[in-house]
Structures are given as C-alpha cells and as structure tokens.
Amino acid sequence: MKYIAIIVAGGKGSRMNQTVPKQFLELQGKPVLMHTLEAFAKCALKPEIILVLNIHQHEFWEELCSKHNFRITHQLVKGGAERFDSVKNGLKKIKGDGVVAIHDAVRPLISPELIETIFKAAEVDGNAITAVQAVDSVRIQIEGQHATPLNRNEIFLVQTPQAFHLKQLKKAYLQPYRIDFTDDASVVEKAGYPIHLVPGERTNIKITYTEDLQLADWFLQTKKTAD
Numbered sequence: 001m002k003y004i005a006i007i008v009a010g011g012k013g014s015r016m017n018q019t020v021p022k023q024f025l026e027l028q029g030k031p032v033l034m035h036t037l038e039a040f041a042k043c044a045l046k047p048e049i050i051l052v053l054n055i056h057q058h059e060f061w062e063e064l065c066s067k068h069n070f071r072i073t074h075q076l077v078k079g080g081a082e083r084f085d086s087v088k089n090g091l092k093k094i095k096g097d098g099v100v101a102i103h104d105a106v107r108p109l110i111s112p113e114l115i116e117t118i119f120k121a122a123e124v125d126g127n128a129i130t131a132v133q134a135v136d137s138v139r140i141q142i143e144g145q146h147a148t149p150l151n152r153n154e155i156f157l158v159q160t161p162q163a164f165h166l167k168q169l170k171k172a173y174l175q176p177y178r179i180d181f182t183d184d185a186s187v188v189e190k191a192g193y194p195i196h197l198v199p200g201e202r203t204n205i206k207i208t209y210t211e212d213l214q215l216a217d218w219f220l221q222t223k224k225t226a227d
C-alpha cells in the first residue's frame with residue numbers, strides 16, 4: 001500500500017496576530033512546520049510527503065530549509081484561499097491508489113506512532129479520524145436561548161491527522177466548498193461515507209493563539225528532559 005501525507009500550511013495565522021504566519025514561528029530553535037514534517041518522516045510507514053504552502057512563501061520556506069539544513073524530502077504545492085482549497089491542491093498531485101493522511105502543519109506535537117495507527121486504521125475502515133473525548137462540562141447555546149448541557153461522554157474533539165482511502169477523498173473533494181467544511185471528515189461525510197474515530201493525543205494541540213506556542217514549547221522541553 002502507498003501512504004501519502006498532505007501537510008496543510010497555507011494559512012495566514014490571523015488569530016495568532018504575528019507578522020510571520022504561525023507555521024514559521026520558532027519552536028525549540030526551528031520552525032513549527034519542521035517539527036511536523038519530522039514526525040511524518042519518523043513514521044515507520046515512510047509516507048510520501050506533500051507540503052501545501054502559499055505560493056508567496058515557497059522561496060522563504062526554501063531559505064529556511066537551507067538555514068536549518070533541513071533535508072526531509074517533500075513535494076511543495078501552492079495553497080488555496082480556504083483550507084479546503086489547499087487540501088484540494090495537494091490531492092491533485094496524487095496519482096494511483098493509496099491511503100492519504102491530511103494533517104495541520106500547526107499541530108507539530110503529533111507522534112510518529114499515532115500517524116502509523118491512523119494510516120493502518122484507515123486502510124481497514126476506509127477512514128480514520130483522530131479525536132479526544134471532552135474533559136470539561138459541555139453546553140450548547142443556540143442564539144436567543146439558554147445554554148443547555150450535553151453529555152460529555154458523547155462529545156469528541158476532532159484533531160488531525162485524518163486519513164482516508166484516496167478514492168473517498170477524491171470523490172468528496174469534487175463537492176463545492178461549504179462553510180461547515182471545517183475539516184476533511186466533514187467533507188468526506190457529506191459525500192456519504194461514515195466516519196471512524198480513533199483515540200487522539202491530548203498533546204497534539206493546534207497552535208492557534210500565542211499561549212498554544214508556549215504550551216507546545218513546554219511539552220517539547222519536558223519530553224527532551226525525559227528522553
């Protein structure tokens with residue numbers, strides 16, 4: 001079986017409010033994005049890596065690779081206006097059959113072991129989506145109404161990687177973009193495929209706000225000390 005990873009890094013990081021998009025910010029001495037690619041390169045299944053980046057940042061990325069002597073083989077593809085478009089651009093580069101894992105560049109703490117689990121689970125079930133169970137109490141509030149509680153044992157917070165048979169993904173990504181396509185699972189589900197959840201990792205945080213970068217730094221520092 002062929003394993004392919006699409007790492008989406010085409011975003012602006014507007015919620016982070018920095019001059020450089022968050023995927024390029026330094027984490028333990030190197031850009032966030034390099035940690036993410038390293039995790040995939042360390043996965044025992046040795047997936048082929050496709051990196052989706054805004055076209056105006058390709059040169060900058062190549063400079064960063066030289067500066068950090070970064071040698072992991074990957075194919076560079078141009079990003080799109082929405083995450084959906086970036087994934088679509090990555091998919092266009094894939095020929096033949098295989099299992100494809102899509103991952104946010106800004107989740108640099110993903111473990112190589114979870115990547116392998118996700119690929120293998122998708123191979124069996126058609127797709128595999130990482131998620132962790134809610135630990136806080138959860139309520140839903142519809143505009144103009146009082147907030148009502150939900151059963152947190154039934155609430156899962158969805159992460160990436162999300163892996164799929166290429167056939168499912170290609171069919172799903174023929175659909176037009178919708179605002180409620182917040183991840184790949186929502187696109188594939190809309191195309192008629194049931195979604196399979198796999199336990200994620202609580203440390204696999206998405207760097208969205210400044211404090212997330214501080215938290216990621218702490219996790220990595222702690223891991224380094226433990227190793």
Ligand SMILES: Nc1ccn([C@@H]2O[C@H](COP(=O)(O)OP(=O)(O)OP(=O)(O)O)[C@@H](O)[C@H]2O)c(=O)n1
Nearest residue numbers: 008009010011012013014015081082083086105
């Ligand atoms: N047009 C886009 C938008 C997002 N992404 C990627 O999708 C992942 C998850 O998106 P998010 O955390 O929302 O990143 P940004 O869009 O950069 O952040 P923000 O919404 O704060 O601007 C990120 O790795 C981001 O680079 C992408 O490849 N192409």
Ligand SMILES: C[C@](O)(CO)[C@H](O)COP(=O)(O)O
Nearest residue numbers: 083104158159160182183206
């Ligand atoms: C794909 C994702 O990371 C799954 O949790 C999430 O939906 C991305 O959301 P964002 O608003 O684009 O950060």
